Amino acid sequence: MRLLPASLFGRMMLILFSGLVLAQILSASINFAERDRLLLRSSSMQSAQRIADIVKLLDSLGPAERQRIVTVLSVPPQVVKLEAAPQAPSAAALDNPHAAMFSAALHAALGDARPLRVSVLQAAPGARPSGPESGRQGMMGEHAGMAAAMSSMPDMQAMRPFMSSGLMFLTQVQLRDGSWVAFDTQLPQGPANTPWRLLLTLLVLLLTVLVLSYAAVRWMTRPLAVLASAADALGKDINRPPLPETGPTEVRRAAHAFNIMQSSLVRFIQDRTRIFAAMSHDLKTPITRMRLRTELLEDADLRQRFDKDLREMELMVTHTLDFMRGFEQPQAARPIDITALLESLQADNQEMHREVLIEGQALAPYVGDPERLKRCVSNLIDNAILYGRQARIIVEDGPAALTLRIRDRGPGIAPDELDKVFEPFYRLEASRSRETGGTGLGLGIARNIARAAGGDVSLRNHPEGGLEATLHLPRKSSPE
Template sequence: MKRLLPASLFGRMMLVLSSGLILAQLLSASINFAERDRAVLRNSGMQSAQRIADVVKLLDSMPHQERLRIAKILSVPPQVVDLEPSPIKTTAAAMRSAQTMMFSQALHSALGDERPLIVSASANPSEANGFPDMHRRPLPGMASMAAYMSGMTQASRSSMQAFMAEKLGFLIQVQLHDGSWVAFTTQLHQGAQAPPWHLLLTLLVLLASVLFLSFVAVRWMTRPLAVLASAAESLGEDIHRPPLPEAGPAEVRRAAHAFNTMQAQLIRFITDRTRIFSAMSHDLKTPITRMRLRAELLDDDDVRARFEKDLLEMEQMVKYTLDFMRGLDQPQHIQPIDIMSLLESLQADAEEMGREVQIQGRTNKPFVGDPARIKRCLANLLDNAVLYGERALIVVDDSATSLTLRIQDQGPGIPEEELEKVFEPFYRLEASRSRQTGGTGLGLGIARDIARAAGGRLTLQNRRDGGMEAILELPHSPA
């Protein structure tokens, strides 16, 4: 069921509202049609019941011979009247439907007593075999009706047949006071007529109108959530993005104000943190410079070399720490980047330092991003590759939606349980703090931050044939 539900809040709300509205309309339509059918049958039955009661009362007040004459006079389609010495047996009489029970109650009410009577119904009034034991009794006006229909056109005959099909044949037998019976054969509307198209059209227009208003209302309610989600995503890419407009309903204004307040606090926190570390970096440079000058005064060459090495490492740690703490504080400068030219410049820089870097594959189009950040990310990954793997191979895979760069080395690899930990600040696989062996433990963390800020991701995995592979996936901006 979860897979069938829409993924968005808008889709789920529309599904619930539309399902409820359609179900309500169907139930309302069924109730209206059922009530209409009952009303039609009730009105038709009450009129026929009153006519039959009047005939019964009239026949009760007459002698037998006079009854026969009056019965022939009153036997006019669509109601045929016949006198019988006893009740007529019919197979249709065995069915006690709601129609027969309703008609019986209406006839008892019209007669004003509880005299014996039998009401039988046939769902096929156009044929006399609706009452199989009454072959001598055709249904109301069938002979004259057949003659009348024979002169009709085919279209008119079809209309008449459709009208007759909407009728329900009734055989009503009532006992007179002297014990004889009078039988009435008549027809009533079944009620289950063709649905009124104007009513269906009205319901359809009402449903469409309510669904449209629901669509507008749900879109209006969920749009601020979509804007807030987009703002939260872009905040990770650019902390200095423009604040959200604080407009709309009270709840939306409160959410936008809270988001803008949070953004301002984050900017202030990052700015204060960067300022502190910049001051620390500036203040540390002075004592490091003095220590370097004093180290030059040492007579022991070995001690002086070790001092200079430690001081150089301290300077690098201060620089890398400052770079990491600055993080993504600076706004991005987005522009098209020729990735191949950038990779070739990094390759040339590495070769000048005696490192081997190869490039495989090409890009199809420029990548839109911040050149300085992308260069820094790739430089950190290449430094990590040549530091531990002696040489690096950059595999370029450019598709319509994303740019994937794989930086492969031939080093010893990383234990599987350490693949994510190496992105943590100051975390290194080696216990020593030597730049030549372990670095500062900040390069991969900075590279991942840059990848995330560009909307991409950076992962590490061990290669099957040995070595490590850093996979940098960067999405192309939509055209």
């Protein structure tokens, strides 16, 4: 299973998308944590200010009035109780960052350094605290009563979903006359509902960055796609128009280098073609003279053997020139009647007592170079008859491509030789006899013609026996 996209564009988009999503998740987590911290700090300061106001009020009253005021003010979520001496909470309850924060806020609200103790009881209301506080039966009874009261009050009932995970503090503050007042205080943690506005903001930011990233990556990778398409087209048409040298500096440099490479290849092929054309012309002249001199030989058998050798030399020169030219010149494309072309080749071979069978027919004319296509198919038929005694042509046509399969009745060839036989002058048979081995250029010329037309020639050993050559030609639009 492939996890990464195949294209460079897809991989860059995957990396950017993964990075952006991870960054947004981390940002949302930090924002939620900071929001909870600020809400807790704000509620702590409000509760501390309320406790400081009650302490200042109790300082100004006598013992009798204090008890009456404490009874009135002891309303959930804050229970107030007067005590003669403070209760000693556990060290773990005192050594708590929330307790230290609340203690500092209370000192700031009181405006003095009077003794006070702040300890965290528990995080859920309605649960009975444990530990050293369990000895404070009166206070804990008040705390249980506070939970029951909160459950029964309509306003508190509505607030329970928002306060269910808040902190509960036991705060003990010394009054000026030496007595102590204790507060059971419930701090809400803040709203537990999802902050949709924040999530919507992060989503909009994520989508915006993704759209911009898509445009940037597409803009950056598009020149690579154009360069890849040009390289692919260069193999089919060496004389294709050069790439436009526009865009950023790096793109212009790549296009310029590609155009220089193309022009160098064109010059090399043209120089090679001219050289071999001259060599062919120069070789044909002495071959012609030798054939004339052969006619002067009195020995008929010797004259016939000389004439045969000279014809083979001339044919080899012609085939070599055709192969080395590479068919680099633009093709004269026009509609070709495939059925008529195959029947013409069949008739030509029947005159030479060769067996050529045709199965199927083309559905529409094929647009291409008639001379080159005829040469290509003729070479494949010659190869089939030379090594397999028969050529069976199977026509498979469709809207996208035309396929011709040429099968023979020969023994086939070894799998590791299927590609080697397309190499120049490569033959499976060791001799250089025209009757048995040919020149070793026919299949190479056929493949050159097919590839120049955008197609290809391939070989395989047919399961029913014999060798099958497949000529695949993509269809093109008809010329105007």
